[in-house]
Amino acid sequence: MAKTDQNLGDGLDKLRGELGNYVGARVGHLADAAGDKLAGVTDKLLDSAESGGSLLPGLNMKSLLGAGAKSIKDSVVDKAKGVFGGKGKRKSGTTKVMNIIEVLDVGVPIRTAYDHWTQYEKFSSFTKGVRDASKDDEINSAWKVKVGPSTRSWKGKVQEQVPDDRIIWTSEGAKGTTRGCVSFHELAPALTRIVLVVEYYPSGFFEKTGNIWRAQGRRLRLDFKHFQRYVTLTAEEPEGWRGEIRDGEVVRTHEEALEDEESADQDENAEDEYDEDVADEEEDDEEDDAPEDAYEEDEDVEDEEEDEGADRRG
Known part of the structure; x- marks a missing residue:
């Protein structure tokens, strides 16, 4: 019992x-x-x-x-x-941080994907969250983003930017700050992987409360997918910014980058032409050598025949 x-x-x-x-x-x-x-x-x-x-x-x-x-x-x-099962009280002054990590593949070359990303002004045309984006200069930009029924404004600053590789930025706004990095990885000549990592620090009580529901993260993920769709399907050729930024300072301008790329293309073309010329010369040498060898063989045969005839007469 x-x-x-x-x-x-x-x-x-x-x-x-x-x-x-x-x-x-x-x-x-x-x-x-x-x-x-x-x-x-x-x-x-x-x-x-x-x-x-x-x-x-x-x-x-x-x-x-x-x-x-x-x-x-x-x-x-x-x-x-x-x-949500929270235990204890959070220390005064600490801020809940939202970490967002997203990975998407786009069916375009790495340069095309990168150049599209640098065209901030066009984001509002194919995303639902970005209401307006504009560049103040090569480093600073202004953003208005819709989260739920409200609009948030940020001032963005690029800390590091390397063409076809990565862009690292920070942003400041009345309702929160962000730190982010987007990197580009070539999987194939016409396939690029984009990795997006963002840290969001909400500011203010109501914004922190909204952060519990992850509304900002969902908005970013959806707009990232809109970028994937747009870049993969559009026939438009982007005119991206090709400069380089280090530690928040421009170390190579867009114009300088284009000149360097053009010079590199010319050097590569010249090297290809040189290789073709060398290959043509080698072919010509082989063709020139072939008749001489045949002529020498014919002379050897004639000499042998003359020697045999002399032996018979003797």
């Missing part, structure tokens, strides 16, 4: 454990499904609070959130940690 009771107790414990896992998984799924909507609501609240406006007539969000913002933040963060 005691053994039966023990088995029954073990079975109940196992059932409770499985039920807890199931409930936790369902809660996580529902929370993820509602993430975009919650991120949009929190973005609107933040924008209204920062601008001093209101969502309802006669209701000033800035004055409403001013004194109680800290308590609201602590309450929401604690509940979010409870849902």
Whole structure:
């Protein structure tokens, strides 16, 4: 009887454990499904609070959130940690970092893929998240990106750029900062692998809350796939920026890079022509040698015949 009771107790414990896992998984799924909507609501609240406006007539969000913002933040963060199994409190001043790593292959040569990436101004024409992108100069650029129902602005700066190899950048914005690197790898003459690595540091309570739902990461991944589709299917020949940047400074301009490439092409063509000339000369030498050998053989035969005739006469 005691053994039966023990088995029954073990079975109940196992059932409770499985039920807890199931409930936790369902809660996580529902929370993820509602993430975009919650991120949009929190973005609107933040924008209204920062601008001093209101969502309802006669209701000033800035004055409403001013004194109680800290308590609201602590309450929401604690509940979010409870849902996702967080333990303890995060140290003051630390920031949750979102790491994004994506790998895509595009059916174009490596130079074509790289040149398309350097044309920031055209990103808004084939992606859904990029609203506007413009270059201030070779290093600095300005971006407006749509995340959920809100628009975010960033100032980007290229730290390192090597043609057909990699681009490393940083960006600063009111709602967060990023560090990123995109690298290009030739798999075949008409097949290129692109590796994208981004670190996103949200700034502000509502932006950090939105970060829990990974809305920014999903937006970036989708636009990366739009880039893959566009580059693979477009017939347009890109005019990319071919300069080089090191430590945030231009060490070789676009014009200098084109001159170097043109000079390298000329040297390569000259070397090919030289190899062809050498090959032609060798063929000519072989043709010239062949008749002489045949003529010498004929003379040897005639000499032998004359010697045989002299022997018979003798």
